[in-house]
Amino acid sequence: MRKLFEKIVQWVLTGSGFVTSIVILLIIGFLFTEGAGLFRGRVIEEGYVLALNKENPVSRLTAEQIKGVFDEDIANWKEVGGPDLPIETFRLEDVDRYFSEEELGPQYERAGEAIVGWVEEHPGAIAFVPRVMIPEEADLHYIEDRTISPAEVFAGAEWFPTATPAPLFGMLPLLAGTLWVSLFAILFALPFGLSVAIYMSEVASERMRSILKPVIELLNGIPSVVYGFFGLIVIVPLLQQGFDLPVGESGLAGSIVLAIMALPTMITVAEDAMRSCPRSLREASLALGATRWQTIYRVVIPASMSGITSGVVLGIGRAVGETMAVLMVTGNAAVIPTSILEPLRTIPATIAAELGEAPAGGSHYQALFLLGVILFFITLVINMSVEYISSKNK
Amino acid sequence: MKKIEVKEVDFYYGKFHALKHISMEVEQNDVVAFIGPSGCGKSTFLRLFNRMNDLIPGSRLTGQVLIDGRDIYAPGVEIDRLRKEVGMVFQRPNPFPKSIFDNVAYGLRVNGIRDKSFIAHRVEEALKGAALWNEVKDKLKASAFALSGGQQQRLCIARAMAVSPSVLLMDEPASALDPISTAKIEELIRELKKEVTIIIVTHNMQQAARVSDRTAFFYMGEMVECGETKMIFTNPSKEATQNYITGRFG
Incomplete structure (x- = not known):
């Protein structure tokens, strides 16, 4: 009887030690998997593209440069390695300021075409738009999207996680x-x-x-x-x-x-x-x-x-x-x-x-x-x- | 020559009368053993000579303790100077958590000696004096804790001797050691008495008989008798002493 009791105590102690260790490991594992997920994320917000005029040779921009462009800190393409052209930015929020209701259509069904047209007309344009709005036949050039690199996270000097189109995660x-x-x-x-x-x-x-x-x-x-x-x-x-x-x-x-x-x-x-x-x-x-x-x-x-x-x-x-x-x-x-x-x-x-x-x-x-x-x-x-x-x- | 004189000393821990009216004398370069059952006051008495009992709150002393004719309890006595003069070795080896060298050099350093070559010289002398030099000369930088218990105790003796005291108090210095280490310590005591006056508290009566010139027997805070070691062990004048040394109580 006493033997059995001692066995049970031993089991309970071992079990609680085991459970505690597992829980701690799970928490650490969870932390790591969630944290590492950041490096699978994209620089540009999910589902969006940055569209350029097809004449524009620039195809790579860092997250910081993107933020600079849309904050109008960077005003000319030559600052980011492109031709000497003033940058004209377009955000979807501004759609009503650029186009009349007729051009967009009552349900915005023609908005995609209108934006594509605008980009084609302006050699210095950069437009931040949802991918689905752009017709497949459109002749545009896009900023290359890539995954977030550890260097820009660990060595980045700017923490701006809510910036659009490209949040900055410099820690x-x-x-x-x-x-x-x-x-x-x-x-x-x-x-x-x-x-x-x-x-x-x-x-x-x-x-x-x-x-x-x-x-x-x-x-x-x-x-x-x-x-x-x-x-x-x-x-x-x-x-x-x-x-x-x-x-x-x-x-x-x-x-x-x-x-x-x-x-x-x-x-x-x-x-x-x-x-x-x-x-x-x-x-x-x-x-x-x-x-x-x-x-x-x-x-x-x-x-x-x-x-x-x-x-x-x-x-x-x-x-x-x-x-x-x-x-x-x-x-x-x-x-x-x-x-x-x-x-x-x-x-x-x-x-x-x-x-x-x-x-x-x-x-x-x-x-x-x-x-x-x-x-x-x-x-x-x-x-x-x-x-x-x-x-x-x- | 009289090294130490104790004149009618009473000592109290608060209300407890720990030492009752003790007077005795110690000759220079003698080894005096204090024996007696536990709690008889012999360790307390030993600790009077370097005023270690001062650390205990509520302790009080009346009477006089003279070393080289000076009352060490007189006002104005610098206790740290006194303790440099009266070294002490404790019951358990208590080396500092420092290297062997730093342990022995400690007493010199706290007494303001900065001269490195002098310190090195004294450390070597003290370690030789404690018969430890040959065992540690190649590892002076090693931690003192790496030594065995017996070596640690000899290190503590070297540490006490490094500041060149004239009196060495030993509080059961071999009680935590094995017989071989004990024999080494006893041999050391016979060597050291050429340089210093030694007072040793011991529970081991054979040890007292082997190492001491004079023996004092303490019982219930009183010094029952004090005399030549041979006399005390062969022909004590008091019955209590007789009973204790023959093992009838204690």
């Missing part, structure tokens, strides 16, 4: 924003966190510690949206006045809020690590004539280094993955930041802000999953470096 600004904010958050949190941890573990009286510790742990329980709110109401205006900025929402505001959020984890873990430094090591150091401070920085801190680094890295982990607070205070401008005082946008904030608007299965949606994959890799690298550091210390 550099988001990656830079994330790293930038996290780096500064750590720079702010590290000195404070370590000092408080040292104070609590080595200096504070037992009474002081018994008050301080629960207070700091309480900070860990505050929802991030509350921190974001605090940042928006207090830190953002302060920065705006203090640095005389046009807007206070900036990378700096995000870093400060993140630093405050990372502090409790950092302090608690580092403090625990230092307190668990064996008494015998402290005594050995003191018995050799070392002062209390020499003992702290020469023995206690090095001996608890792996614990302290885990604390710091857990803090970084929180900073890298934090969404809500950052979304609220960084201003969310998807540009590569040149200064910490500018608005910027992080990966988690982008996913949170845009996933609701991205049509499921579309390129934008897949690009957001790919951001998730990148985030996953960042955390993976951080975790592995912790393992490496702590294994080196032993």
